[in-house]
Amino acid sequence: xxxxxxxxxxxxxxxxxxxxxxxxxxxxxxxxxxxxxxxxxxxxxxxxxxxxxxxxxxxxxxxxxxxxxxxxxxxxxxxxxxxxxxxxxxxxxxxxxxxxxxxxxxxxxxxxxxxxxxxxxxxxxxxxxxxxxxxxxxxxxxxxxxxxxxxxxxxxxxxxxxxxxxxxxxxxxxxxxxxxxxxxxxxxxxxxxxxxxxxxxxxxxxxxxxxxxxxxxxxxxxxxxxxxxxxxxxxxxxxxxxxxxxxxxx
Amino acid sequence: xxxxxxxxxxxxxxxxxxxxxxxxxxxxxxxxxxxxxxxxxxxxxxxxxxxxxxxxxxxxxxxxxxxxxxxxxxxxxxxxxxxxxxxxxxxxxxxxxxxxxxxxxxxxxxxxxxxxxxxxxxxxxxxxxxxxxxxxxxxxxxxxxxxxxxxxxxxxxxxxxxxxxxxxxxxxxxxxxxxxxxx
Numbered sequence: 273x274x275x276x277x278x279x280x281x282x283x284x285x286x287x288x289x290x291x292x293x294x295x296x297x298x299x300x301x302x303x304x305x306x307x308x309x310x311x312x313x314x315x316x317x318x319x320x321x322x323x324x325x326x327x328x329x330x331x332x333x334x335x336x337x338x339x340x341x342x343x344x345x346x347x348x349x350x351x352x353x354x355x356x357x358x359x360x361x362x363x364x365x366x367x368x369x370x371x372x373x374x375x376x377x378x379x380x381x382x383x384x385x386x387x388x389x390x391x392x393x394x395x396x397x398x399x400x401x402x403x404x405x406x407x408x409x410x411x412x413x414x415x416x417x418x419x420x421x422x423x424x425x426x427x428x429x430x431x432x433x434x435x436x437x438x439x440x441x442x443x444x445x446x447x448x449x450x451x452x453x454x455x456x457x458x459x460x461x462x463x464x465x466x467x468x469x470x471x472x473x474x475x476x477x478x479x480x481x482x483x484x485x486x487x488x489x490x491x492x493x494x495x496x497x498x499x500x501x502x503x504x505x506x507x508x509x510x511x512x513x514x515x516x517x518x519x520x521x522x
Numbered sequence: 523x524x525x526x527x528x529x530x531x532x533x534x535x536x537x538x539x540x541x542x543x544x545x546x547x548x549x550x551x552x553x554x555x556x557x558x559x560x561x562x563x564x565x566x567x568x569x570x571x572x573x574x575x576x577x578x579x580x581x582x583x584x585x586x587x588x589x590x591x592x593x594x595x596x597x598x599x600x601x602x603x604x605x606x607x608x609x610x611x612x613x614x615x616x617x618x619x620x621x622x623x624x625x626x627x628x629x630x631x632x633x634x635x636x637x638x639x640x641x642x643x644x645x646x647x648x649x650x651x652x653x654x655x656x657x658x659x660x661x662x663x664x665x666x667x668x669x670x671x672x673x674x675x676x677x678x679x680x681x682x683x684x685x686x687x688x689x690x691x692x693x694x695x696x697x698x699x700x701x702x703x704x705x
Contacts, residue, residue: 273639273640273667274635274637274638274639274668275637275638275639275647276637277637277638312692317637317638339536342536342537342540343540343543343544346541346544346689346690346691346692346693346695346696347649347690347691347692348649348651348687348690365533366536367536368536368537368540370534370537370651370690390571391574392533392569392570393533393569393570393571394634394653395569395634395636395651395652395653396533396569437634437636437651438636466629466632466633467632467633467634468632468634468636468637491632491636491637492637521638521647
């Protein structure tokens, strides 16, 4: 049976991990490669690297970093943040990234989704969607600073039709709260599309993961700070889920 | 031992190279007939679209060379599917090493089949990413169940192939690649 996936997310700026990390045995807390290795050894199923580097010039460091990560870890990883052209995707995949995630650029130019899917296959394309619930779930761009007219479910469906292989949905209402994932919206999303859905935003306890895999019907769950600050160990989390009857890779 | 990874622009060529490097082996990445023929063992990787990949193989003349190889060959993911006779992905004729047609999963569960799964009767987890599959057949050595029972591994004479990605399957994947090298 297909396992539910646990995915730590690392924010990268100028080739370094941004959010604070709290690990023993870590010589350099800012080195994404070293942190990736630790997560891999702890049982992470995949990793996501989100590049928040502002300038195009410095983004070149990302390709070199991706190559170092690919040489080091033996699990799949996704690279996202600021990807806006087929050339960007090509460079990252050639360096050893397994998947790339598109966010704002896909909204601005939906054809980019189909272009990438046709050239490299749907399996490498994660459509990342940041959305906030007011009356409906509105899609936001630029890291949540810009509201659009798009509705989460419709946009996800269009993304699927255009060739996205997975949806990574971050609830802005839940992100940072540690009160649990947006399970109602996740469930609706999972019933709307027939591609895997990754839950993001709100993880605070192990039970939150259990809830999002059951009630939220998520295929994978992503979190950042609770792993970085070692509030939850990936190993412990997976053992907990296993005991609760969730299929996980142990 | 000389290990050649057939380099025809497949998406996971780098990852396969890195995986062997972690095992202490530096493979040669090549599309040259001479290099491939001089190898002790050969990896035929693949991620992407069957039709596009077959076009590249034809341009390079590899569609004739690969079925004639006598050394141990390991196909990975799309590489496995291309070793079959035909693929529904782009409705394209493939290499015909295995007399099977590659089919698209019926959307009874989510497609693509993405993530970690076990093969029947085994405890090892492998990482899968695919929307098309090789049906079970007389050459199936490992089967997996997702939507239907499909071939996770097939073997015929010197040709073996896997649907999962050993280069991305953690320790289980490393052990698998090691076995191929040491066999």
